[in-house]
Amino acid sequence: MTATWIAMLPHLAHQAAFGALAAAGFGVLFNFGWRTLAWCAVAGALALAVRTVVQQTGGSLEAATFAAAFVTSFTAILALRWLGPACNAVALAGCIPMVPGAFFGQAMLGYMAVAADTTGSSTAQIVAASQAFVRVLSIVGAIGAGLAIPAYLLKSRQF
Amino acid sequence: MTTIEPDPADLEPIHPYSLARISHVALRAGAVLAQSGASVRVVHEGARMVAEGLGVEVLGMRSGYASFEITLARGHHSITRMMQIGPHGVNHRLDFAVRELLKRASQGDMTPDAIEAELKRLQKDTPRHPPWLVAIATGAACAAFGRLLGSDWLSFGPVLAAASIGQSVRHLLLGRRFNVFVVAAIVGCISAALGGLGARLIGSSTTELxxxxxxxLLVPGVPSTNAQTDVMDGYPTMGSARxxxxxxxxxxxxxGLWLAEFVLRIHT
Known part of the structure; x- marks a missing residue:
């Protein structure tokens, strides 16, 4: 068991590091201040680490995304003392690397290919594109629910 | 003999600020929040703080994607006003600076002129990261996304460069008030073509990724979660619009990506 976890560490570190980079990069785009940007990176690393652990233990991508968003939101609210009212925004920035833009691209390109197909044998492509689209909906829903539920339960939705 | 009763509204004392003036400031504050990426709940709460700080009651508010309406009342008088909301973006520092201002305004010791002047100052003076830094940071974020999606190390540099150039182009075009959807297509095509070409030239085996x-960089992550937040908060119209x-x-x-794939002959 321990050996499995140790073997997983390099992948976990990789995912957390690039989650942090993606969250901080988008934080700059969203004009977060320097101090808050550091917290965005921490939130991104936490989100990707949790998602990776849940996936490695057999969870689906959707379940892992929900768990990651939930833990990130919950932790950010607990860190309210340091983060201030921006805690919810920091949690959101941390979850940005999990937004399924690539799945949406796959779905749209798949549908475009189906539209251009003249052979009438595009059933597999329709299924693949539809599956990607359903994954977009479920992952975006998982992020939204994971972020919102702790905020509602812990009443951290101050102005 | 018929006696004509005076309208009670005519007997009310004269107030220092007209309802129209207060509604204008409240709407302006809400519009700045909306344009900075705040959810409808925050926009409404901000406008309410301004109005109540200036001593009037809020009877109702309604937010659309492009406009914001408020009905204020004082005694027997009421007024309904609407304001246009400009392009939606995400500006965290401006969002939270405006929230701090509105908390002060809710104490009741600021005039409408002072609130409006402070709003204008915040819009002008709130610091922004320089465009070159935003471009590089956005490029780095996309390259990190690439790694998370499973692209190889060879494509890291080309994706970083392509997305940085794409962000610079987006900044330039949006600054010239081009349509946001057309900009998405142009930037999508340029970034994907440059990223794919660079990855192919450098020998990457994950050109499509x-x-x-x-x-x-074009994925609107904040609006997509704000859409859900708005629906959960009881504003399905705005949530659906987002x-x-x-x-x-x-x-x-x-x-844009599809065009780039066509140009690079990815699927032919």
């Missing part, structure tokens, strides 16, 4: 990662906008932007971005 590199192209996909290069356009991820969701449709997110889908439209992604459709245009992917159209």
């Amino acid at each position: 590199a192209m996909m990662a290069s356009i991820l 969701a449709v906008t997110v889908i439209m932007i992604m459709v245009f971005a992917v159209t």
